Amino acid sequence: MTTNLTRPPGQRVPATAPALEVRGLVKHYPGVKALDGVDLVVRRNEVLGLAGENGAGKSTLLKALVGLVRPDAGEIWVRGEKVRLGSIADAADHGIGMVFQEQSLVPNLTAAENIVLGSEGPGVRHGIYRWNTMRRLAQEQLDKIGSHIDPLARTDSLSFADRQMVEIAKVLRIEERTSHPPVIILDEPTSVLESKEIETLFTQVRRLREFASVVFVSHRLDEVLDVCDRVAVLRGGRSVGEVPAADAAPAELHRMMIGSTGSDDHYHGAAAERPDEPRPRLVVRGLSGRTFRDVDLDVHAGEIVGIVGVHGSGREDVCRALFGAEPTTAGEVVLDGARLDLSGTRAACAAGIGYVPAERKTEGMVGPMSVADNMTLTKQGSRCTGPVVRPRKQAKLVDRWIERLSIRTPDRGTAIQRLSGGNQQKVVLARWLVAGDVRLLLLDHPTRGLDVGARSEVYRLLRELAGQGVAMVLLADSLEEAIGMSDRIVVMSDGRATTEVAAPADGKPTPLDLVKEMV
Amino acid sequence: MTSPADADLEVVHARRPRPRRGVSLRDAGPPVALVVVFGIFAALSPGFRTLSNVQNVLDAAAVLTVVTCGITFVLMMGSIDLSAPGIMGASAIAVALLVANNRNDNDYGLLGVVLAVLLGAGLGCLSGLALVTLKVPSFMTTLGISAVGLGVATLMFAGVQPNVSDRMLAGLAVERFLGLAHLTWIAFACVLVGWLVQRYSRLGRYAFAIGGAEEVLALSGVRVAPYKVAVFTMAGAFYGLAGVMVTSQLGAGLVQAGRGYDFSAIAAAVVGGTLLIGGRGGILHSAVGVLLVTVLTNGLVQVGVSPYWQGGVQGLIVVAAVAAAVIPQRRRNQVTK
């Protein structure tokens, strides 16, 4: 499978030299070998997919390509010449640019400024802004990708999808720095996009291929195969091979990634057995708030109800409202027969409701604090006797859950921000389980930014909880995920729950069915 | 599945929040407050609504305005600056010693003023450097620089009050143009310059951006440190100028020239809507804030509020003003530091 990875430079004809070539790249961090001799070739005008589990070295490799990480060994060749990339600017000068996983735009500047940020060129003369030039430059970029954003709009007033367009336009600026076709790296561009926005993104990517090479990184193998020409797979800091996207199946890629057979299992078998109760565990009637109007919703014990909807359908806010984190104007919520107090998060926690926020880094966890503290932050009772904390009690509890969820961490005292995304998410989940009193879990994109392995572990965990009778509301990362995980799917649009689709194990709807309902 | 895709795109676009270009409505609070407060005092006290008193208010606002111009940029970056008292003291003494005075036979006139402002800029630059090189929070670096400035001032003071005999400098406070002291016009000029910097200079825009998302600038290949230092330097220059203005008002160089200006400037900026978290507000906001604060001080004396109470009433109104600005945008789970 690895055909043309390393050729002695002599034999290469510069004209056909690949746009970007990486040879034997090595990077050590204290304790771990992030890159262990990676080889990679990006041809001209192709979209190369880069797949690999978290920790496979993807992010390190990308950082090396844009000069944020200096490799310990190995070479980077751009269009047949060996280069040393010391900084983002260096990389840009060689025509390499990257769209970062978390969007890297300054919210309070105009789109135009963000696009030219750092390389204003004629936009700034002697430190003085020339807004018209600035606007013109930005417009040129936006035209390239056929976007109709007002260049002088404040970035934080744009929709998420538009912001991503701005981001791509920004990266395309590197064309101005080099005469050659640029190499654009997209790191997890879809992780926070709604399915429709993803479609537009893909059209952009295909458009980019006309005049640039693209490296496309995503955890969603189906996407990768959908948009890419070739897919290169990393494992344990090594390149383990590459396949043409045309004739590859997700399963095959997945096997290469984790090194063994196993499937990216969205679709579970028979729905978990659950004691059928007469009345649902959660009953929502006529719930209204800023972005949603009289939403009705029933969730039974042990049932997973997915809510799908396009960007702005208000489903996130419904989720937060149920947790008391978003004000409501009308409606009532009943949990196991008891009317729920929506005034604040405390009440919700006390009632046995758990919430896994979409923004893990800023809302889900307290980065600098230890795994143990993060896990016991909510259910203090689990580690205290009376008001007093019992370190030993806490230690035992935490260690049990670390083991039970097989959380990979040096020890319970490690700051959670040092763990990989999947393990962080497990800790956040464990937070609601330690007390064993959770009755309803609200999951807002619980698998966002997780790799295939971590994701299937989360799936397994959720399923297990459902089996134990925990009711769940799931805002899935993708339609497939929603369909696969849910027993029922509620479709929201314009802040209303429009329809409800049953999704039993033996009669799953297709994505298309849902999309029809969503618009 | 392209047909539904396109269909859905319309939906998304239709729902996209309208891009904001100019000033948003939430910035309207302070000016309204200013008008209201002014109206109240005008109604209460005949002495307040006289033209001469309006001039008096504007003149009284001059120095604070200049200080606030400087501090605004620092606040926009999300940093904080307490160095005004020290820097103003230093430049006040310096200018008094450089122009014609009773202590030595210097007579550099305008050059002296420039030098004093440069001294201020230098001290400001120091706190900026300490921030970026030692990685010490601006709160402390500026606090330290303030002490240093006072020390330098005391050194130059050397026990004998330097009195300004320089016509030009003394004239700034006395001579009037269109009914306003020259100092007041200088203050106006500073606001204008500040606004231009904020709107049209890379420095100003980057200061704004640093407050918005510092790490992003780094990712875009922008070296942030120099701009931070530059902003603190510019702020220092403004304080230096303010020190000169105080000297011209008092006709003598005082070490205490800047006492209390640090917090009142911050208060003014914040009342105007330049929040401490950075990335919001601007020179014009701050200017409004300064007027609001000055009108209060003046009005309270005019309506005869006991001097003891004046501070308290001001504090109350500052809090109220901010509350009025904040409450409409209150959200659950909102972070307030």
Next chain:
Amino acid sequence: MKFTSRHTAAAIGVTLAAATLTGCTEEVGGGGPAAAAGACDPADITLVGQVRNESNPYEAAWLDGGDTFAEQVGLTQQRLTYDGDSTRQQEQISQLLAGDTECLVMNVLPNGDSDTPPIVEGAEEAGAYLVTQWNKPADLNVTDYDHWLSHITYDGVESGRQIGDALAEAIGGSGGVIALQGVLDTGAAKDRFAGFEESLAANPEVELLDDQTANFSRAEALEVTKTLLTKHGEDIEGIWAANDDMALGALEALEQAGRTDVAVVGIDAVPDALTAIEEGTMTATVSSDGPWQGGIGLAIGYCVATGELAVEDIADEDRAWFAEQFLIDQDNVADFVSPEITESDFACDNLFSRSQGAMS
């Protein structure tokens, strides 16, 4: 958290120790009280002068006077300033008294009346020789202590009245005036204003339009005067200021308002004020001789410390006394422009020559 846990342990230790020891708590000051009339070798005497700050001409001159005396006796004076911060003054004093107090002589300007008692008691406990000036609570008697040698001040009531009368005369016996008060928490400010009120009573035609405090500060005086000028306008014919700095601030305000017809009086005779009087922009001030004050305090302490003068021999009226002062106006200003110190002022047998009688 290692840091925390270890220190928790440490501190618990300390506190336990404390708890056990509280049984035998006792009072301990600095060194034990020394003899009232010292027999110190002049060489081991430490001279300390403490004022608010050196950035005030009058107080800087005060410290210089102290240096002059120190040179006379071949010593050096330790110059302390507390930046008008009562807390800081106390902290410095107690730190000072914690050192070697055997032959310590302090000439202190307390920040306010209320700051004098702790200083006095500290000195008394530590056995250091103390002379205070200006501020002292009326009910605190120097004679009750034997290390608090003397308290020197000027008759604030007197000076307040003198300049009040001068002001009244300057505006032709009738008209509206405003008053700028000093730091309200000081005897000086209170007395001077009391004196002014006496003078007002004596000149019924003079009307006090407004009185505000400007805390002895030139800058504050400028702002306050500005506002009062717009408030009362032409009615103001004279400005009474509790010290020269404020008077000078007022002068600036007048100049900026383009008013030349207003008479201004102050107290302290700082150089700027004297020039102002020479130029005729200011009407009158009252002399208070900073350099002399800086020297005399140390001199008294020095004489006692060396034993040349025993505390018992200091007459009671010399334990708390008014120093002589003169009203300075355009006629006699020339004589005061450069106050010179004569060694004889500080001779141990001539210490109280400038006394104008005991404090009433």
Next chain:
Amino acid sequence: MSTPAVTEPAVAGPPVTGRAVAGRRLTSFMPVIALVVLLAALTVADPGFLTLNSLTAAARTSAPLVVLAAGATLVVLCGGIDLSIAALCSLATVFFALWLPDLGGLTTVAVVAATAAIGAAQGVAHVLLRIPSFIVTLGGLSIFSAIALVISDAGPIRVVDRDVTHWLTLYVGGVVPMAFVVALLVVVVVSLVLRSTPLESWIRATGYSESAARLAGAPVDVVKVAAFTVSGACAGLAAIMLVSRNFSGSPTMADNLLLPAVAAIVVGGTAITGGHGSLWRSLAGALVVTLLRVGLPIVGVPSAYEQILYGAIIVAAVALTLDRSKVQIIK
């Protein structure tokens, strides 16, 4: 919009190496080291400085500052700041002087209770109105001074009956000033309470990431109000210490302690952005600042140079003590 490149340690985290641990332990001891170094420097400048007496005096002097800083540290740990402590402390001295004649022995309790209540009020204003603590307490600062001026008629009030505060002037075992012991007790007790209850993790969570804390169901608002309450109570206690020292209450007595107190907190290495830090650090910081305030002039540094040194040293001290691994972006 944070980006892995700058802020976040490499994912799939490099396990903590021994050196790193040692390093972190060192930084956590930095405040103490800074203290020792400074003491040594002062001793070099004036050998007479390092005597039991002067150390005792320094300890006694530092007591009010320690208490003030300790209280405010809690607020800073929550990510806020309390600028009102000094003014509140001054107000409390006035309260004490005014109430003493009527309340006698109870005055101490009454004053602390009153200041605690006032602190709580600020906290409530902060969390309910969602006004930045900087502003709330800045307003509080001026309001409290105004009240103090009015009720004291702008003058100091002599405290004649000294029996109530006498105990604070005693010396434990003849050496350790009682005031300092009390200050130490405050630090110990508060720290212990924090460590042995969920409070500590709640406070840190609030300081590091308020929204995460809230979504984890931590009682963020309650914690904040509590912090302000303690801060207020500490101001009251500090006031009593000042009164016991000056035999009077005055509306401006403690005003100049604000910046030293904040300096003490930061010099101790507590992150002004919240989350990271401890009362111990503030204790060390307060001692450093006290030594600077009283030490420099006593060893004979001229006042001008004293200020310059003070400025330079506090900046240097913070540079030493700040644990940058905990604070990502320095504003």
